[in-house]
Amino acid sequence: MKPGMLEYYAPTGLDEAVTLLSQVAEDGGKLIAGGQSLIPMMNFRLVRPPALVDLGAVAELTTVELTDAQLSLGAMVTTATVTSSPEIRHSWPLLAHAGTWVGHEQIRNRGTVGGSVAHADPSAEMPAVMLLADARFEVRSTSATRTIEAADFFCGYLTTSLDEDEILVRLTLDVPPAGTRWGFCEFAQRHGDFAEAGAACLLPPGGHPRVVAFGAADRPFRASRVESILADGGDADDRTLHEAVAADATQAGVSDRTKLRMLGTMMRRAITMARD
Ligand SMILES: Cc1cc2nc3c(=O)[nH]c(=O)nc-3n(C[C@H](O)[C@H](O)[C@H](O)COP(=O)(O)OP(=O)(O)OC[C@H]3O[C@@H](n4cnc5c(N)ncnc54)[C@H](O)[C@@H]3O)c2cc1C
Incomplete structure (x- = not known):
């Protein structure tokens, strides 16, 4: 049709x-x-x-600005730019890596970071990374410009706190401190399919670990119990980690036992990747 x-x-x-x-x-x-x-x-x-x-001809929305402290992406920056830009790969390797899991090359060439975030598919990679990064979203309407925190942006399945007359203009992420370790893992039936379960983590040196799960609930969510285990320096055994993920996911509304098990496995792999 x-x-x-x-x-x-x-x-x-x-x-x-x-x-x-x-x-x-x-x-x-x-x-x-x-x-x-x-x-x-x-x-x-x-x-x-x-x-x-x-929005395809709005040049203001395609800029990438990088300082030592912040990465700022116009909403129309494509996923392909995120995966291929040497500057982004250097400052935000987890973001660039996660982008390679978005669909296929043709989709990454046209699909935009802002579009993915505004679409808010719970299985999408970009919203999960934005939540992990505590990103700030600048949005504009004719009456106002405001900033929305990623934690307040994703409201449910394909639902955000954007008003109908608001344009997402810019996404700003703090650059992780030098020496930050990261991990990302997702399960999909075929590479390029949306994730059925996924996990991403950031382990800053001396800072609080950040962990996000996606693909299982109606939106990406922080896995705070897993973060606490990692903050305590604990090298949790599989069972403890699975229990922590399951508790975080249940709180986020996941009840499917298969999803809970998949999330536990993705979490373990993401953490292992970060620590290796
Ligand atoms: C076969 C296939 C496989 C895919 N696989 C994946 C995958 O594995 N992972 C993944 O994350 N995505 C996947 N996608 C989706 C892809 O990443 C999309 O590009 C993305 O979700 C939406 O970005 P877009 O720029 O195409 O937005 P559009 O499709 O143009 O817009 C999506 C929604 O966002 C709104 N919107 C767009 N831009 C703005 C803005 N600046 N401000 C406010 N609202 C806005 C639009 O009104 C619309 O409601 C896949 C798509 C296809 C066709």
């Missing part, structure tokens, strides 16, 4: 895009970024926006 008839707008600047969105959002008009999630949903008529505002 193909999408229904719609109005199409192609702004060339952010102000214009914000204005156009404000005019169409009330009737269900939407933004389109890489189209890699939205177009399939439109083809299946799962969504029928009467208008699309294409």
